[in-house]
Amino acid sequence: MKAKSIQDHYPDEYSYCYGCGRLNEKGHQIKSYPDGEEAVAHFTPQPYYIAVPGFVYGGLIASLIDCHGIGTAAIAYNRAKGNEASSDSVPRYVTASLQIDYLKPTPLGVELELRGKVLELKGRKAISQVEVFANGSLTARGTVVAVQIPDSMTNTGK
């Protein structure tokens, strides 16, 4: 049986994220899985996620890197704590900053692979690096600075 993604372990109240929430029916529902020392996700953009014709919209690439970077941080946190990499003990990280380099145009119409690894994990903060591949070719690289969710974001209802 395939392991569940890290996002499938988020508590319901943190599962409405447009990028990766399993309960957001309109969202991307990105799913990040442990893979060796890294984390992997796959995503095929719908044809309307265009930048210019033939190529994927950069804002979508930023979204994929953001959510997979957060998932990568949560997986690394679990590993560091000696928990199952993808398990209910997941902390919910949010994004403090995001940096993306668009190395070459990303073609539309193919499945993208996102590979994430954690560069730093300390206290409530984690830094993930995510690379995006299309047809095996690296097209974008991003860095996500993640922090465990602050109290200022947990005081609202659903």
Next chain:
Amino acid sequence: MKAKSIQDHYPDEYSYCYGCGRLNEKGHQIKSYPDGEEAVAHFTPQPYYIAVPGFVYGGLIASLIDCHGIGTAAIAYNRAKGNEASSDSVPRYVTASLQIDYLKPTPLGVELELRGKVLELKGRKAISQVEVFANGSLTARGTVVAVQIPDSMTNTGK
């Protein structure tokens, strides 16, 4: 009569961008207007653009900053050339890199204001800074490195 946005001047073949293309019916259709020495855009996120309940999804904020940064660059280019700021003489920039700082959570349910200015304009490159305001409060700041569209992105059909 209100001036047209810079995106309303893009040629049809560059008007399918998910973020700002007037011909992408599923997209955000962000519109950037000259405003003094700056450029301004307004956008109200739909309720499903959630990060955690009550707050706007960071990937959407990245998308808004990206497209408005590109529009800001195009407006500045026109000004530098002595053209109308928003006019058909617009060059089409694409994003080389994007950096976002999420300064505080951005509340859902209010219109966001994006204010862009150009930090550098040289040759085929421009660097824009975009700030996002909700209820008059600065919530995110981004930097967009824009380049005029390379030949590798202009060889495909629609």
